[in-house]
Amino acid sequence: MTTIGILGAGAMGGGIAQVAAAAGHKVIVCDHLSLALNKCNKNMQGTLKTLVEKGKMTDAEAYAMNSRITYTDHMSDFESCVMVIEAIAEDIEAKQVAFRSVETMVTKDAIIASNTSSLSISAMGAQLSHPERIIGVHFFNPAPLMRLVEIIPALQTNAATMEKARSLVDSWGKTTVIAKDTPGFIVNRVARPYYGEALRILEEGIADEVTIDWAMRELGGFKMGPFELMDFIGNDINYTVTETVFKAFYYDSRYKPSFTQKRLKDAHYWGRKTGRGFYDYREGAPVRPEPVQDKKLGKYILDRILVMLINEAAEALYLRIATREDIETAMTQGVNYPKGLLYWADQIGIELVVQQLDVLYVEYLEDRYRCCPLLRKMVRDKKNFF
């Protein structure tokens, strides 16, 4: 039975520990806070109890799975791990310090992986004596339920690490895609306009939150509208990811964060978890207004957000962040989009997508609306993505 180490017993660390233990590994969960370890252990007991109650596993299976997991505050317990997955705070310096320690605790061929959402894997590898064993394995929240895992090789990663990490994660029942070590990888890059363009439409007073959410759900087929989703993710987290991606892209205006969301973050209106966000979740909160169910307005909203998403997906392909298939898989499985964005572009007609982007560009004269050269080339060559 191989052993997997998890550094960081928070939301992600606990979820990944569950996935690895369910796949039959011994799992060592390490955190520097005993409070975090206790909470993680308690959550795991709760999850296993629920799984048994729902008939998803037997008592004996839950017992066996639980006994495969060890909680510790000593990194030296990682000694026998074939892979250690780091899931501590999203802070490059903290991660670099942690990686230096992890490397002194594991054998020379153990894989050292990070679950970072957007930081550079190559920068983490630079801290290691054997940087060829570093890799990004980016799970989505909640890790046991979300199938997608982005695998991100650093500049230093060797083929054996890549192969071993990917097949391990595949064997856990996950769908893996490969992304270049660039800010936001695939999902957290391509999805930015879902939030950013919706916020822009709101700020311009074109429609309110409920109407934008209605348009994206009812006309677009998305599971959640952008504002419901931002409240669900947490405006603190969603804003920070946008800001990180924006800075990491040398302030490219396509990823510019919004003051509206910044103010919600400042006010601790983080969404569901604090009781208030774009919407009010407190008991006795006023009933939400009805959306303006105007088909023409709804179509304008959907088209505007959708072409911005398609532009971003095309740019990711154009700049070789990932393959066409992996971009589609990432967006349908990582954020449950109803269709792959490139396939959606084919359906709409790439020429029409380009026209719509150009209308926005001419209207606003902002670089944010620049059309990806790949889309223009495809129109010239009369090509589709699929």
Ligand SMILES: NC(=O)c1ccc[n+]([C@@H]2O[C@H](COP(=O)([O-])OP(=O)(O)OC[C@H]3O[C@@H](n4cnc5c(N)ncnc54)[C@H](O)[C@@H]3O)[C@@H](O)[C@H]2O)c1
């Ligand atoms: N929460 C999400 O939706 C999500 C999704 C994908 C990826 N991520 C990434 O996963 C990582 C963890 O996120 P999270 O939401 O689980 O965070 P979290 O705050 O819930 O948990 C982090 C844990 O790491 C521990 N920790 C911090 N520094 C440590 C150290 N030096 N040594 C040992 N333990 C340490 C903390 O005590 C805490 O228990 C981040 O890099 C984040 O960007 C988060």
